[in-house]
Amino acid sequence: MLPKVILHTEVSVDGRMDWMLDDGFLYYRAIADWQVDAIISGSNTMLAAYPETDAPEMLAAPAPEKAPGLQRMLVVDSQGRLRCWRQMQQSEWWGELTLLCSNATPPEYVAHVKSLGVDVIVAGDDHVDLRAALEEVTARYGVAVIRTDSGGTLHGALLRAGLVDEVSVLLNPCLVGGISPRSTFVAPDLSSQEGAIPLRLLEVSNIEGDIIWLRYAVSKA
Ligand SMILES: NC(=O)c1ccc[n+]([C@@H]2O[C@H](COP(=O)([O-])OP(=O)(O)OC[C@H]3O[C@@H](n4cnc5c(N)ncnc54)[C@H](OP(=O)(O)O)[C@@H]3O)[C@@H](O)[C@H]2O)c1
Structure with missing residues (x-):
């Protein structure tokens, strides 16, 4: 399931x-009362948050105890790029960690991550097969609801795979501009309207100051 x-x-x-x-972490404050069981992040998102490699003394220390009730963090990293698992384990923002990787992930990387007490799910031959991985997440941990905490690349993979049920967008009242693909949905260009994902409005609110919060259900065929 x-x-x-x-x-x-x-x-x-x-x-x-x-x-x-800056809006004072509204991204997190807005959803403080959400009841979700797990969070999913991509490797670029984690690299942006944790650019430093775990120090040897950090790795030598035992894994920190997690407070009960924190959500599991699922981290997609098929290429074995992250060297910050101990630092991620020390975060107060989430509970236990799971690496989502594939058969292409270097075995020594998987062994290193496991040695730190992190659970591992292997799905897919190249990138992570997200559908299979999420099915395993539900089977293994009884997870019913997941929210993303990631950039447009993982969003794009989840959306194109038809795995997203709801979209929650906080509109930060500013204009940034730019030409790099830093939108919330990064995926190969479509060649027609076919493939655009229809949404159904669930809620629109002006939660704070000039900030608008849009919530949509994804209409699935
Ligand atoms: N404004 C916000 O709301 C917000 C929230 C969070 C993060 N961010 C920002 O977003 C930035 C990072 O975003 P990003 O778009 O560069 O990367 P990202 O969302 O972190 O996604 C990268 C991940 O996507 C996976 N991926 C790519 N294509 C895939 C596919 N076809 N199937 C399965 N997995 C696939 C990659 O897997 P592999 O392991 O196979 O490479 C990689 O782990 C950071 O700067 C961060 O600060 C913004």
Whole structure:
């Protein structure tokens, strides 16, 4: 069975995910009362948050105890790029970690991650087969609802795979501009309207100051 996936994102009014004006972590404050079981992030998102490699003394120390009730963090990294698992384990923002990787992930990387006490799910031959991985997440942990905490690339993979049920967009009241693909949905260009994902409005609210929050259900065929 697949979990419900909520794509939660904050963008500028022109749809960019970078260089937005500071709003005091509204991205997290807005969803403080959400009941989700797990969070999913991509490797670029984690690299942006944790650019430093785990220090040897950090790795030598035992894994930190997690407070009960924190959501599981699912991290997609088929290429074995992350060297910050101990730092991620020390975060107060989530609970236990799971690496989602594929058969292409270097075995020594998987062994390293497991040695730190991190659970591992292998799905797919190249990139992670997200559908299979999420089915396993539900089977293994009883996870019913997941929200994203990621950039446009993982969003794009989840959306194109038809795995997103709801889209939650906080509109940061600014215009950023730019030509790089830093939108909330990064995926190969369509060649027609076929493939555009229809949405049904669930809620629109002006939650704080000039900030608008849009929530949509994804209409599935
Ligand atoms: N404004 C916001 O709301 C917000 C929230 C979170 C993050 N961010 C920002 O977003 C930026 C990072 O975003 P990003 O778009 O560069 O990367 P990302 O969303 O972190 O996604 C990268 C991940 O997508 C996976 N992926 C790509 N194509 C795939 C496919 N076809 N199937 C399965 N998995 C696939 C990659 O897997 P592999 O492991 O196979 O490479 C990689 O792990 C950071 O700067 C971060 O600060 C913004």
